[in-house]
Amino acid sequence: MAKRKSGNTEYALIMRWLIVNALGVIFIVLAWKSGWISDIIALDTLYISRAIIVFSFIALLGCTGKIWKTSRELNIAQSYVRYMENGDTKSRLAIESGASLVASFIGEIRGLKSDDRRDMGEIFADNIGIWITSVAYNIGRLAAFGFIGTLVGIAIALKVFDVPLTDSSQVLALFNKVPPGLRIAVYPALLGGIGALWLDFQFQILDEGTQKLISWVKKAGVYYAAQQST
Numbered sequence: 001m002a003k004r005k006s007g008n009t010e011y012a013l014i015m016r017w018l019i020v021n022a023l024g025v026i027f028i029v030l031a032w033k034s035g036w037i038s039d040i041i042a043l044d045t046l047y048i049s050r051a052i053i054v055f056s057f058i059a060l061l062g063c064t065g066k067i068w069k070t071s072r073e074l075n076i077a078q079s080y081v082r083y084m085e086n087g088d089t090k091s092r093l094a095i096e097s098g099a100s101l102v103a104s105f106i107g108e109i110r111g112l113k114s115d116d117r118r119d120m121g122e123i124f125a126d127n128i129g130i131w132i133t134s135v136a137y138n139i140g141r142l143a144a145f146g147f148i149g150t151l152v153g154i155a156i157a158l159k160v161f162d163v164p165l166t167d168s169s170q171v172l173a174l175f176n177k178v179p180p181g182l183r184i185a186v187y188p189a190l191l192g193g194i195g196a197l198w199l200d201f202q203f204q205i206l207d208e209g210t211q212k213l214i215s216w217v218k219k220a221g222v223y224y225a226a227q228q229s230t
Contacts, residue, residue, distance in 0.1 A: 013071040013209045017064065020201045027194075040187050046156075048149040049187050055145065056195030059138040063202045066132060070209040076100045077216035084223040101213070102220050109221050110228075117225060125214045132210055135203045139196045146192015153185025 031037050040049050076095060080102050083092040096103050105124055109117045 011071065011075075013067055013074070013205055016205050017067050017202065020198075020205065021064075024198050040191070043184050043187065045184070046152065048145075048152060048184075049191055052142065052145050052149065052188055052191045052195060055138075056142060056191070056199070059135070059142065059195070059199050060202065062138070063135045063199060063206060066135065067202065067206050067209060070206060070213055073101045074209060074213045074216060077102045077213060077220050080220045081216065081223055084220070084227065102217055105217050105221055106224050109225065114225075117221060121218045121221060124217060128210050128214055132203075132206055135199065135206060139199050139203060142192045142196040142199065144192075146189040146196070149188020149192065150185045153188060156184055 028037075044050055076098075077100075080092060080095045082088075083095070096106050101124075105120070108124075109120050112120065
C-alpha cells in the first residue's frame with residue numbers, strides 16, 4: 001500500500017468549520033449594526049424568533065461538538081495507519097490501548113474472520129451514520145419552526161380585520177397596523193432559513209469528515225488484520 005504523509009490535512013475539518021462560522025459571525029455583526037436584530041427583538045412579542053435563535057445556536061453547538069470529535073478521531077485513525085506503514089510498534093500499541101473509535105474497532109475485529117471483519121466494518125459505518133442523523137433532522141426542524149412562525153405572524157397581521165368597521169376612516173387605520181404583523185411573519189421564516197442554511201454548511205463538513213473517518217478506520221482494520229496474519 002502506498003504510504004501517506006501526515007501533510008496539512010490534519011485539521012482540514014476544523015479550518016473549514018472556522019471559515020463557515022467566521023462568515024456567520026460577520027453576518028450577525030452586520031445585522032446588529034444595521035438594526036435588524038433590535039427590530040426582530042422589539043417585534044417578537046410571542047418569543048417565536050427568540051426561540052428559533054436559541055434552537056439554532058443549540059443545534060450549531062451540537063454539530064460543532066460532533067465536528068471536533070470527528071476531526072480528533074480522524075487524526076487518530078490516520079496516525080494509526082501511518083504508524084503501521086512506518087513500523088512504529090510503540091505508537092501503534094499506544095493507540096490500540098487508548099480510548100478512541102479506532103481502538104474500539106480494533107478490539108471488536110480482533111480474532112475475527114475476514115467476512116466477520118467486513119460485517120463489523122458495515123456496522124461501524126451504520127453507527128456513524130446514526131450518530132450524525134440528529135444534525136440533519138435539526139435542519140428540517142429549523143425550517144419548520146420558521147414556517148410555523150410565519151403562519152402565526154400572518155394570523156396576527158390579519159387579526160386586525162376582526163373588528164367591526166363603523167366608518168371608512170377606520171379602513172386606513174387598520175391597514176396601517178398590518179405591516180408590523182407582516183414583519184412578525186417574515187422574521188421567523190428568515191431566521192429559520194438562515195439557521196437551517198448555517199447548520200447545513202456545518203453538516204456538510206461533518207458528513208464529509210465522517211465518511212473519511214469510516215474509510216480510515218476500515219483501512220486501519222485492514223492493516224491490523226494483515227499485521228496479525230504475519
